[in-house]
Amino acid sequence: MAVREVAALDVGVDTSAVTPVRRQRRLGGLFVASVIWIALVGLGAIFAGLLPIPSPTEMDMLGKRALPSAEHWLGNDVLGRDVFSRLIYGGRISLTVGLLAPVIGVTVGGALGMLAGYFRGRFETIVTGGVDVLLAFPPLVFALAVTAYLGQSILNITLVIGILGIPAFTRVARAVTLSLSEREFVTAARALGATHSRILLRELLPNVALPLVAFFLLGVAVTIVVEGALSFLGLGVPPPAPSWGSMIGEGRESLDIAPWLAFLPAIFMFLTVLAFNVIGDTLRALTDPRPGAL
Amino acid sequence: MNASPPETLLAVADLKVHFPITKGIVVKRQVGTVKAVDGISFSVGRGETLGLVGESGCGKSTTGLAILRMLDITSGKVEFEGEDISAYDRGRMRPIRARMQMVYQDPYGSLNPRMKVADIVGEPLVVHGLATDKDKYRARVAELLKMVGLLPDMAERYPHEFSGGQRQRIGIARALALEPTLLICDEPVSALDVSIQAQVVNLFMELQERLGLTYIFIAHDLSVVRHISDRIAVMYLGRIVEIATRDQLYKDPLHPYTQALLAAVPIADPEIEAGRTQQIITGEIPSALRPPPGCRFHTRCPKAMDVCKTVDPPMRERDDGRAVACHLHS
Numbered sequence: 001m002a003v004r005e006v007a008a009l010d011v012g013v014d015t016s017a018v019t020p021v022r023r024q025r026r027l028g029g030l031f032v033a034s035v036i037w038i039a040l041v042g043l044g045a046i047f048a049g050l051l052p053i054p055s056p057t058e059m060d061m062l063g064k065r066a067l068p069s070a071e072h073w074l075g076n077d078v079l080g081r082d083v084f085s086r087l088i089y090g091g092r093i094s095l096t097v098g099l100l101a102p103v104i105g106v107t108v109g110g111a112l113g114m115l116a117g118y119f120r121g122r123f124e125t126i127v128t129g130g131v132d133v134l135l136a137f138p139p140l141v142f143a144l145a146v147t148a149y150l151g152q153s154i155l156n157i158t159l160v161i162g163i164l165g166i167p168a169f170t171r172v173a174r175a176v177t178l179s180l181s182e183r184e185f186v187t188a189a190r191a192l193g194a195t196h197s198r199i200l201l202r203e204l205l206p207n208v209a210l211p212l213v214a215f216f217l218l219g220v221a222v223t224i225v226v227e228g229a230l231s232f233l234g235l236g237v238p239p240p241a242p243s244w245g246s247m248i249g250e251g252r253e254s255l256d257i258a259p260w261l262a263f264l265p266a267i268f269m270f271l272t273v274l275a276f277n278v279i280g281d282t283l284r285a286l287t288d289p290r291p292g293a294l
Numbered sequence: 295m296n297a298s299p300p301e302t303l304l305a306v307a308d309l310k311v312h313f314p315i316t317k318g319i320v321v322k323r324q325v326g327t328v329k330a331v332d333g334i335s336f337s338v339g340r341g342e343t344l345g346l347v348g349e350s351g352c353g354k355s356t357t358g359l360a361i362l363r364m365l366d367i368t369s370g371k372v373e374f375e376g377e378d379i380s381a382y383d384r385g386r387m388r389p390i391r392a393r394m395q396m397v398y399q400d401p402y403g404s405l406n407p408r409m410k411v412a413d414i415v416g417e418p419l420v421v422h423g424l425a426t427d428k429d430k431y432r433a434r435v436a437e438l439l440k441m442v443g444l445l446p447d448m449a450e451r452y453p454h455e456f457s458g459g460q461r462q463r464i465g466i467a468r469a470l471a472l473e474p475t476l477l478i479c480d481e482p483v484s485a486l487d488v489s490i491q492a493q494v495v496n497l498f499m500e501l502q503e504r505l506g507l508t509y510i511f512i513a514h515d516l517s518v519v520r521h522i523s524d525r526i527a528v529m530y531l532g533r534i535v536e537i538a539t540r541d542q543l544y545k546d547p548l549h550p551y552t553q554a555l556l557a558a559v560p561i562a563d564p565e566i567e568a569g570r571t572q573q574i575i576t577g578e579i580p581s582a583l584r585p586p587p588g589c590r591f592h593t594r595c596p597k598a599m600d601v602c603k604t605v606d607p608p609m610r611e612r613d614d615g616r617a618v619a620c621h622l623h624s
Contacts, residue, residue, distance in 0.1 A: 184404035188468065191362050193391035194421045202417075206408035 104162025113173025
């Protein structure tokens with residue numbers, strides 16, 4: 001018997017004592033740049049009131065569409081309001097909505113998806129059915145209905161976008177949980193007598209969290225764009241409060257004379273969305289304990 | 295190495311595990327039943343190793359999972375340490391789970407990739423509320439790692455930093471944490487290299503000697519099973535067709551299926567290999583959804599008789615302690 005002969009080998013010399021190799025990971029310049037950009041926009045949004053910039057709503061009727069100057073760094077808009085100040089204050093709304101709305105999606109959707117994927121059965125049927133209904137509902141009509149009945153406010157817009165984001169998070173969480181539940185480490189935990197909550201929180205959540213966080217950052221990026229689109233359509237925060245989307249919308253009217261009025265907020269939005277995507281990608285790569293493996 | 299060991303640790307009687315096949319989304323109707331395990335009986339004595347062999351899909355792993363009550367038992371009895379656990383619910387199984395544990399086949403899938411080795415090995419202690427004293431807990435984890443031939447300072451690492459054999463050792467350490475009496479090993483070495491297989495099999499034998507463990511060793515590799523088992527049960531399509539002590543089974547297999555399995559094991563000697571009369575079974579294992587009538591093996595059996603096609607041979611115990619389900623031996 002081949003095994004008998006090999007089995008006579010000394011167990012002491014096996015590979016168990018060999019130290020496993022640890023891999024070094026490096027951060028890219030793009031990641032650093034993204035973090036700096038988000039930090040600048042974020043700090044600007046938080047401390048906008050303390051910064052030595054003009055008011056974002058004060059109109060200078062003589063300085064309509066003024067070119068950049070020492071007083072107005074990026075010039076004035078159609079109504080003579082300081083563009084740089086409006087960009088800073090606009091970041092407030094974009095970031096608030098952009099971060100809070102996906103939080104609603106990731107907590108509600110993540111929890112529903114995990115429970116559905118773990119317990120299966122009737123609960124899963126109800127959850128997936130509900131999610132499909134929500135997906136089939138036209139988002140713009142939903143946003144219109146909510147803002148029409150409950151009024152245009154940051155809270156309502158956040159809620160609308162947040163609820164609309166739930167289905168996507170539910171699907172991601174459910175799909176990941178389904179495949180993880182088949183793995184033997186979940187069987188092993190069950191065989192140990194672990195409770196459902198322990199299996200969900202200690203075994204599954206750390207594994208589901210990773211794709212969810214990556215998806216969350218993508219959600220932040222998408223939400224900023226969606227908020228911009230809603231504001232562009234006049235469904236966002238009510239004027240005169242600035243938001244990047246509404247700035248693009250207002251700038252549209254003078255695209256031929258002063259194109260920068262639309263492009264500047266567009267560039268801010270583009271850079272912010274890109275930065276969130278870069279950070280999301282890098283974080284996913286960083287925290288994955290198995291490089292190259294799913 | 296005794297056919298009738300002194301004390302029975304686990305007794306399985308007429309165990310059946312059937313899975314319903316349903317069709318339809320709104321109205322579910324049952325269109326069939328997969329009889330993964332269909333009436334098997336065996337017992338394992340304390341300190342003994344029972345090998346469970348058979349082709350893939352014959353119900354070996356299902357048997358293991360059913361004993362642990364990870365699957366619903368359709369009918370039959372599982373008696374563990376004198377307790378009939380076949381109808382126990384989740385709560386009542388909890389204390390039992392400390393005494394029977396499982397080692398899994400896939401060393402990559404059986405360890406949570408996001409948990410440190412210390413947390414994996416110590417998890418059974420936490421789950422059963424034995425981790426109250428931090429120092430004792432840490433000492434126990436270190437002891438367990440040492441027991442399976444790993445270094446205690448590996449505890450702070452993640453599973454992906456280890457090789458397949460090392461991961462399997464971590465899985466064994468986890469299974470041993472609660473000092474179980476019965477260890478169900480579901481093909482614990484089939485995913486490993488042959489040289490590593492031998493080390494892990496040796497580790498199992500060493501641990502058995504030190505801790506007085508009882509094993510149910512599930513495998514499809516007959517040479518591994520031969521190395522570790524006291525008795526061997528051969529499974530085919532949800533049934534046990536033959537149970538015998540290792541020496542009886544390898545020297546004088548009674549059931550034609552056992553004979554065919556043994557004939558298929560290559561011998562590492564070209565001269566003997568050339569002189570062997572090969573008796574190779576052909577064809578696929580029939581579907582457990584619609585097992586053949588009569589003896590389940592008759593479709594592939596080289597010695598099939600007319601009676602085999604209609605009458606299901608019962609398991610018959612012989613005078614020498616072995617049991618076989620075959621019309622040739624009744």
